Amino acid sequence: MTYPTFEEIYTGANPDRLFVTKRSLLSLLPRCLLFLLLASIVAYVNIRVATEETSGYFRWLGLVPLVVLLDLIRIHYNDIYVFSRFKLTKIEGRISFKYSVPSINYSDIRGLVVSQTFMGRILGYGDIQIGTASTEGHELVLEGMLNPEKLSEIIEKFRQKSEGVGGGE
DSSP, X not given: OOOOOHHHHHTXXXXXXXXXXXXXXXXXXXXXXXXXXXXXXXXXXIIXXXXXXXXHHHHGGGHHHHHHHHHHHHHHHHOEEXXXXXXXXXXXXXXXXXXBOOEEEGGGEEEEEEEOOHHHHHHTEEXXXXXXXXXSSOSEEEEEEESHXXXXXXXXXXXXXXXHTTTTX
């Protein structure tokens, strides 16, 4: 996936939702490998190790890869990131027990940090940590974003544009 240019995003028809994105599927690859490993182990145990007397107990092992698969789906669809004309909003917990909608005005952004793991550098995904002057740490984290350098450049252009129009008010 490549992101549209800043100009294409900024001239969108709906100023409240110029651009919407979510976690990359590539960022879930390590968990997918865990799922495949667990499913293989469960299949091996049920085929080779289980006898007729113990097969009922080993069938419950099938729930372990199922839980990992459900967590993969939850992680991918749980959070979305909405870029509007003057603020960035993270809608988190859409399919979780904890729901929150933190947002940051672009004019309040004081720092952007792109962090990538080794696997993230190889596959091209990472996190973007956004800091403001109101908190000591990072106030908002965009997790598992594809091509995080390009997306952080887009956020920086939003920040510069909002400062150019009087702080986005």
